[in-house]
Structures are given as C-alpha cells and as structure tokens.
Amino acid sequence: MKKIFLSGFLASGIAITFLLGVLYAQTDTSATKKSSQKERIEAYDKLTKIINTVENYYVDEIDIKEIIDKAIGGLLTNLDAHSDYLTEKKFKDLQAQTEGEFGGLGITIGMKDGALTIIAPLDDTPAQKAGLKSGDIILKINNESTLNMSIDDAVNLMRGKPKTSVELTIYRKNAPKPLDFKITRDIIQVKSVHTRKIENENFLYVRVNSFDKNVTSSVKNALDKAGKLDGIILDLRNNPGGLLNQAVGLSELFIKNGVIVSQKGKVKNENIEYKANGKAPYENLPIVVLINGGTASASEIVSGALQDYKRALIIGENSFGKGSVQVVLPLDSTSAIKLTTAKYYLPSGRTIQAIGVTPDIIVHPGAVPQSDGGFSLKEADLKNHLQNELDKISEDSKKDNKKEEKTTGDKKDMLSLNDINNDIQLKTAIDLLKSWNIIKPIEKSNKGAEK
Template sequence: MRIWKTARQTALGMAVTLALTTGLSIPSGPPAAAAEDDLYEHLNLLMRVFQRVQSEYVDEVDDREVIEAAIQGMLRSLDPHSTYLNPDVYQQVRVQMEGEYGGLGIEVQMEDGLVKVVSPIDDTPAAEAGIEGGDLISHIDGQAVMGQTLTEAVKKMRGPVGSPINITVIREGESDPFDVEIVRDRILVRSVRHRVEAETIGYIRVTTFNMQSGEGVEQAVTALKEELGGRMDGVILDLRNNPGGLLDEAVRISDAFVERGEIVSTRGRRRQNNNRWFATEGDMLDGLPMVVLVNAYSASASEIVAGALQDQRRALVIGDQTFGKGTVQSEIRLGRAGDQAIRLTTARYYTPSGRSIQERGIEPDIEVLFPRDKARKARKPRREKDLQNSIDNDTQDVDRAGEVDAMSEEEIAHIEALIEAQNDSDTAPADIQLQYAIKLLKNISMLPIPQIAEARPE
C-alpha cells in the first residue's frame, strides 16, 4: 500500500507538472473521480516503465533523452505535425523562421521512420546537389536514420559552414539507394524572386513563408510595375514546391492581391483558435489577371494563398492538386527559460468558401501535370492523406469544376501536344505549367473586360 501511495504521489506530481507547463487541467470533483483514478493509474504505469528502463536496461541510459523520446512519442501518436522542440532545435526553428540558418537547405518531415524531403530550397547546397521533393534520407554519414527522432536527424544535418555531409537517398524510380555528398553552407533563405516572362508577364516565385516573404512579394510587385509599366498583361505567382511556413505571411501575401472579403479562417476545439482574417482595401495589381502555379508539394501556407485567391475569383490556379496540409500548429513554449516548446496541432484551415484544406488540398482550376521522364511517369506523389495518423477532413466535397474558355481549342490542343511530346522525351522537360500560364494570361489580356470575368472559375 505504501508503494502504491508513493507511486500515486509521483504520478500526481507528474500530472501537476504537465498541467503547469502545458496549461492542461486535472480532473476534480466527485463526477470525475473515476477518470482521475484512471489518469493516475496510467501516469503510474509510465513512471514504473521509466524506472525499469533506468535500472534494468542493458546499457546505462540518459534520463533526459528517454523522457524527451516519451514526449515525442506522445505527440507523434496524434498526427504527423505535432512535435517536441528541445532547446537546440527550438533555436534552429526560430532562426529558420527569421530567414537565416546554417545547414543543407531542405524542408523535411518524418515518414515511416525515415527523413522525407518535402522540398529543397532554391539556390542551397541541397538543391544544387540534386535533392528532390519526395526523396527519403535513410542514412546520415553512414548512420541509420531509423530509430532517431526528426529532431536528432535535423541536428546531425546541421553543422559548421564548409563541412561535408554524406546522406543516403532512396528515390522512387531508382532501383537502389545512392549516396550524395553535400557541403554545408550558411543558408540565407531568399524566399521571393521575380522576373519578366515573355516581355509582358510578371513572374513571382515564393519558395517558403518566412518573416521576409510578405514584404518580398510587395517589393517584387512594385519592381515589376516599374519595369513594365502599363505593358504588364498579368502576373504568375509560383508556389510550386513551397512547403509553407508562417500564417501571417500567407495572409499578407493574399491581402496584397485581394480587394475585400475573407482570406482564411481557422477552427479548433478552443475558442481562441477560432479566427478569421479579412483583406484590407487595395489590390497592388489593380485587378490585373493572375495565375497561381501549384503542385503536389505545395503545402500549408501555400494552400492558404492558393485557396484564397481561387475562392475570391482573383486568380486561376494551374498545376496539380496540392499536398493537403490544412492544420494549424501552435507553438507552446515550455520550461522556465522558455527555450523549449511543443508544436501542437490546434485547429484546421478553411478557405473563404468554407472548404477544409486538410487531406484534400487545393484542386487546380486547370490541371496541367508536369511531365516526368519515363522511369517516373507513373509515380504518384504522396500527400498529407498518405501520412500515418493524418487528421481527417471534416467537410463535404465541394465541386470546383468549371469551364475556362480563355484559350481557343487549337491553342489548348497545342499545349497538350507539347505535354505529350515532353512525356515521351528523354531530354529534360520544359516548364510546361509555366508556359501554359503565360499563354493563358496573354490570351486573357486580349479579351474585353466582361469576357475576362467569365473566364474565371465559379
């Protein structure tokens, strides 16, 4: 009886600690007595397992690492995006969100015990080494990733600038894993780039949503308007391979092009997670036609922007169905110094029309699948719905099908012929999606204003 009381007191202490650090409440009062006893019993079980590991495991263990692994396992059992950030990783995450960090230049997540590359960041060592979205990293400097947490794997991939790292890559379409040596570098995440296409089309690419992205898009629009003046026929916003980032930046970028109305809303279990964001007056492009390019690796904040511009009938979305990561992760600081945190899924995103992005993603108004070489032609990208413990979509399907008659049948057939030719070619494919968008904007610019409105999807 004394042993049980001690364990119960220990369990109570753990429960109180959890409540104080995470804001959870402990059941109290007679109606909750059974639930309270059950909670204590499971906390006691956790402590007994921990004590057995401490005393009887074949090798001496680091208590801190074991506890962190238990926390990580608890969060991982919820969904693919809830995670624990220890002080080292938390600092790295903050630096990355600010737009500067040291490493390889890849956005990653865990999948089936391996590190999955969501996408490489442009002009970084990983991109220059040929790392692709969808690649799986099985070994880092010869050490297996299996059994490690994402935190541990990321820490191994970070290192001094100029130091080499060898990663083993598993790529769909390749018969065997292969090694890639990459030299670490100081990663300055220049998240926005722009240029002029076909003399009259503005092109803006956003590679990630960090603290500089919103300002970067606004500066890009200003620069394009100064360069082209009244000759600009439209703007292409390229969000392909963009894994997402900060919600505030997604709202700011959407607001730059939307005159009025809702941009995005979030709904969660707690009232403070139910929010709506609305556009402020003003459209930097004054209604100039827009196209948004997306693919299977456009996720999270990218999907917020694409969904907002699509639902507000401000832009045509072209490409492939997006990844479908439609959940909000709140960063909850822990510890006395606030130097560690958990990233916990607390809400879902919804487009202005009330569509949940989760699992479904954003379906393009015009599907243009980027051609791949023959060995990868049948490859089906993995999306959010394929991940273990992914959260279900809680809304009914919304039919987004609509007619877009801004191009003649002959022109559409010509583009489709180019796609087929590239599908059957062994040479590096042209950017058919981009060419399709340019051709579309050129045609829309020649239509009278009423016809432009009719060309946009319902």
C-alpha cells in the same frame, strides 16, 4: 507560459517560420476530454510504475531526467508528424534557425505516408545543385536509417558546419535503385521574392520561395514598380510555407473581401478567422499561380484562397497537403514542446490537411515539346512556290531571331524565350494569360449586347 504559432516545416537549410503572436496559455477544462478521478489516478500510477521499472532494471545506467525526456518525446512524436519535444539542444537549434542563416543543405522535409520526404529543395542551395527533387524519400542519412526517425532528428543530422559534407541515400520514383548523394553544407540565405519581366509580354513573373516577414511588402513594391501590367504569374512551386500573416497579406493584395483562411482546434481561442482588409490594390489583375508537390502550408493557403474566390487559375500538380497549426510552448528557458493545436480551412470550408490544393489545369513538369526533325512537306518544298515573298519572310525571321538573341543576353531581369521553353508549366501559364486578355473584352462586349 508563452506560445508561438508555427506555419511551415522544420527543414535543413531553411528557417522554420513563425506567426509571431504571443499569448498566454490557459487551462481550458471545458476543452479537455473528461476522465473520472479514478481513471486519471490509475493512468498516472501506471506511468509512474513504468518509469520506476526502467530506472531500476534497464540494462544501462539512465537517470530520471533522461527517462522523463524520452517519455515526453515518445508521447509527442506519437501524436502526429509535427508535434515534438524540444530538448535544450533542439530548442537552441530552433532559435538559431529563426535567425535565417545557418549551415545546411537547403531542403524542406516532412512526413508523407510514414516516410521522410523532401518537400522542396530551395533555389540556389547545395540540395538543388546536387539534384535533389521534390518527392524524393530519404532512406539514410550518413548511413543511418531514417525508419522511425523524427523530422527534427533528421534535421539535426543534416545541419552542421558549412563546408562539411553529409551523405543521403534517396529513393526516387521510377529510379531503378536508390541514389546516393554526397552534399557539402553551406550557409543558407533565402531571398524570399524574385521578380522578372517576361520577354515580349507585359506580364510580371513573381517567384516566392518562402513566406518570411518581407513577402507582402516585397511583392507589392515589385507590382507598384512594374506599373500597368496585363497579368502576373505567381510561382509558388517548392514553397514550403512560412508566416501565416504573410500568406494572408499576400492574398489581400488580390482579394478585397471575405475570409482568407480560418483555423479550428479543440480550444475555443484557437478558432480564428483571418479576413481580407478591404483594400486589394490589385483586385482586377489577372493571375495564374504555379504549384506542385513542394507547395505546402502558407503557400497552399494563398493558392487555395485565390482559387476559391476565382481570382486566379491554378496550374501544375497537386500541392503537398500540410494544413495543421503548430505552437511552441516553452517549458522553461531551455526546453519546449511543439504541439499541433489546429487545422487550416480555406474560404470554401475545405481542408488542406493531407489533401492539398488540386490545380484547375494539371500540367506535369518538363520542357516544351519541340519538333523531332522528322519529315514534313511545306510550301517552300513545292515547285514554283512564291519565292520572293517567302524569302522576305525568312529574312525578317532571321533578323527577329538575332534581335531576340541580343535581347536575351542583355536583359538578366527578363525571362527569355529559352527559359520559357524549358518550363512547360510556365509556358502554359503565359498562354493562359494571353487568352485571358483576349477573352475579357469579348465577355464585356457580350454583356453589353445583352443589355
């Protein structure tokens, strides 16, 4: 039996992502809780009686195959939010999603406190354009209640042919009543990495949407191409996760030695440590990482590892807290089970599961506060102020503003001042990088003086 490791969420509009390592599953009796032969026989006998009773007395006709499928499904979905029985249809849907292109909304969903929750809307997708937000709770899909609905069943309802629509009823914190959204499905193609220079600064903004197989190489190529930088902003907000090996690979660009992440489970061969490769071409590059409630799984591993090794400052809001490992175990050519087999642990030994990564500096989203236009008294308002000098400054300022407007319009690969002022988390990250580059020389100078 082959098994495939999963890291990430099954989502409408985003492929579930795999750590594509293939191993042969072996029965490990030492890892199984011992039950007496009598207890096992009694338990199997009880299950058989229930199956026979349902087959003989249930009000509608139901064959034995359907009963068994429902029994397996109930067993797995009652274990945790991510384990599931993949029937033929679900298994085909899963395989279709790994192709990376399908009809959907472009959201990642998960269970949080028993509620079907939007982890993140993906960039430039129908969900984001419609206004869905991280933290929204899905109450209904096409007027069908999501109460006790599995993640996979919800995904199947939201996925469909492009140009068809789906209706969602959403609970949003602080909204006076549930919100209704009618969203048209589309082909979801996710570009995992976007980079832009920051206007007037020698910083690179690196946005990672999800961890597909090209993330590490894409980020490294962008950094190599950018040349000598004073720092980078790594934006992992609303990143639902992906390939574990890519999370490790991205971390290895900045962390030279040590364990990046480890996983521990019941079976010994599930206990694995993923260590840095000793290269770290950007070992000394200043980094600020942006995270929020939509930062999950593989993206939590990256931000958590960088935080533990003090390689980066983490800015934003607490991450989602998805730190478990799922494995797909095919039963035959048409069905499989998805089973949680281990949990992730960061280099310090702390777990991500249900806790997440706490930022070094908490900054809630929003625009940068601007002047409210209220009354204020300035030098220019005083009688006999230095007219000529102020006029010169004012004229220079106007010229700079015109130059700035022209630059902003001409350079699409730049984050403009307007972009930055609309995102206070990003603005905070830039300010911290500026401070970083001022403080570093002072620290070195002080160390030299001590010697």
